Amino acid sequence: MTPQEGRRAGQRPVWVNPLFGVTDPASGITSVPPRSRLPEGPTAPASVSRLIRDELMLDGNPRLNLATFVSTWMEPEAHALMGDMADRNLIDRDEYPATAELEQRCIPMIGHLWNAPDPDSSIGTSTVGSSEACMLGGMALKRRWMRRNAGRYAAGARPNLVMGVNTQVCWQKFCNYWEVEPRTVPMEGDRFHLGAEEAAGQCDENTIGVVTVLGSTMDGSYEPIAGICAALDALEERTGWSVPVHVDAASGGMIAPFLEPDLVWDFRLPRVASINVSGHKYGMVYPGLGWILWRDRDALPGDLVEHVDYLGGDVATFTLNFSRSGSQVVAQYYNFLRLGYEGFREVQGALRRVATHLAERIEGLGCFRLLTRGDQLPVFAFTTGDDVTRFNVYDVSRRLREWGWLVPAYPFPPNRDDLHVLRVVCRNGFSLDLADRLADDLHSLLPWLHRQPAPMFGPDAATSFHH
Incomplete structure (x- = not known):
């Protein structure tokens, strides 16, 4: 059946995507589904899956989430x-x-x-x-x-x-x-x-x-x-x-x-x-x-x-x-079977090398002070240098988020709540190449941050990822 014949018969062309193109009862999507109560009836599985996947696109990229300790990558098998x-x-x-x-x-x-x-x-x-x-x-x-x-x-x-x-x-x-x-x-x-x-x-x-x-x-x-x-x-x-x-x-x-x-x-x-x-x-x-x-x-x-x-x-x-x-x-x-002792040692050693390399690169930017260096857990914390007055760790976290990086900023607890830090967690799937990209992006942001007259964000405006 040609498109013209289909229109004369009252049918829509089958190759039109009903979700993005037209409203079609056959697809199960005739209106925006309710968000706080059950819809009146069932909807086609593919349509519901597409709606949910589209909404989840608003999430951050887990691989670029350097706030979480939990695994964000596993082998396909x-x-x-x-x-x-x-x-x-x-x-x-x-x-x-x-x-x-x-x-x-x-x-x-x-x-x-x-x-x-x-x-x-x-x-x-x-x-x-x-x-x-x-x-x-x-x-x-x-x-x-x-x-x-x-x-x-x-x-x-x-x-x-x-x-x-x-x-x-x-x-x-x-x-x-x-x-x-x-x-x-x-x-x-x-x-x-x-x-x-x-x-x-x-x-x-x-x-x-x-x-x-x-x-x-x-x-x-x-x-x-x-x-x-x-x-x-x-x-x-x-x-x-x-x-x-x-x-x-x-x-x-x-x-x-x-x-x-x-x-x-x-x-x-x-x-x-x-x-x-x-x-x-x-x-x-x-x-x-x-x-x-x-x-x-x-x-x-x-x-x-x-x-x-x-x-x-x-x-x-x-x-x-x-x-x-x-x-x-x-x-x-x-x-455990896949890696064995030696495999785990190689993977964890690689993560530590990524962490210490990235810590050194961030320290080399000249305006940050390392509290730890990633040489125990492949995790390190750093703060702004004493001579940095135009931006703080919350400004850095906000700017990096615009580039897709999720790097948490938070205050330490008593009696060191005067200390505000950024923390980077290196996990399997965060490569040396990505670490260099993060350091390069942070370097690119510094001119913008130095042009600020004063810090723009504080702990109340930042998202806490510690817990």
């Missing part, structure tokens, strides 16, 4: 594997035993990385990101303290948890939800994280544990975990207070084992009771996936583990979530 496994409910271990088996294989693999006392019998679980893992670690610390101090707890003693002000917000949430007093050590001078003596100085007989961070989200630096454990050893000798340590290794737990295997931060320290990591950060899996391991069965009270039998077999579970896709766990296992 891993990407396809996640799609194929999306319908597997991880909790249904009796129905999906192969998926459950892959989760159990990952746990001793991580146990070997973290030097667990008996890595092949490591005790742990996957979680929905590190936030859930931190909650589980905190719950175990509190329950152990309650057992040791049943009389004091019954008499009204309030447990407390010691941490640096740089810890992720999930630890404040844990203290709020589980009625634990947060004892937060502020920053001081050039100390941007928890120090050993400061940690020990906050502890008492009601301290359930100390949270240490292997890779601060503020600046990418490692806390002195071995030094903190030594200070707590000395405290126990003086007072008899035995304070366990949880290591929040959300990022560093997949960096340090490969790039600094001799750095003692993990289960080689007897005081370390539990460690968590984000598989969706430097484990290189799309969000959300976390892992937590405990030193041994004494570190995880058995009465926290629930047994469920209505799924067809006995399932032991210690998680806050229940039903979730097994796709992230399968992708983690893929990465």
Whole structure:
């Protein structure tokens, strides 16, 4: 049928795109769909997909998002594997035993990385990101303290948890939800994280544990975990207070084992009771996936583990979530098999080289001061030089956003809230070429910034990406 014949018959030409060209009931799009209630009837799948994809074009490019720690690139084979496994409910271990088996294989693999006392019998679980893992670690610390101090707890003693002000917000949430007093050590001078003596100085007989961070989200630096454990050893000798340590290794737990295997931060320290990591950060899996391991069965009270039998077999579970896709766990296992130890070492080493190279280039521009250099986590923070008065870090962040780069600007917490910084997170998929492009774009922006009479933006106008 010719177009003319079609028009005479009352039909529209079939090659006209009904979504962008004309309104056609056959396409399912006759008006703009409502945004706050269900539409009256169904719409064609292709039309809905196109509408949503068009709206999502307003998002930033994940590969240029240097604010986030989570993975924004995976190999096509891993990407396809996640799609194929999306319908597997991880909790249904009796129905999906192969998926459950892959989760159990990952746990001793991580146990070997973290030097667990008996890595092949490591005790742990996957979680929905590190936030859930931190909650589980905190719950175990509190329950152990309650057992040791049943009389004091019954008499009204309030447990407390010691941490640096740089810890992720999930630890404040844990203290709020589980009625634990947060004892937060502020920053001081050039100390941007928890120090050993400061940690020990906050502890008492009601301290359930100390949270240490292997890779601060503020600046990418490692806390002195071995030094903190030594200070707590000395405290126990003086007072008899035995304070366990949880290591929040959300990022560093997949960096340090490969790039600094001799750095003692993990289960080689007897005081370390539990460690968590984000598989969706430097484990290189799309969000959300976390892992937590405990030193041994004494570190995880058995009465926290629930047994469920209505799924067809006995399932032991210690998680806050229940039903979730097994796709992230399968992708983690893929990465472990695909890369192996040497592959991870090469990838993480390349990221660190990109981070240190970019930090040096930014320092070479002459108007920025580095706080860290990307030589621990492949993450670094920097601020404007003391002689820069016409622009600030928020102006830089806004200008870079116009070029497509998402680089967060934020103030440090007390007692260093006078310090405002930019932070760059280098992840798999952020190449040396892209790093040079960022440095070149930043250099191109400087003449515009120097022509400003004064800074134009402040923290209230900036978007915070820290948490």
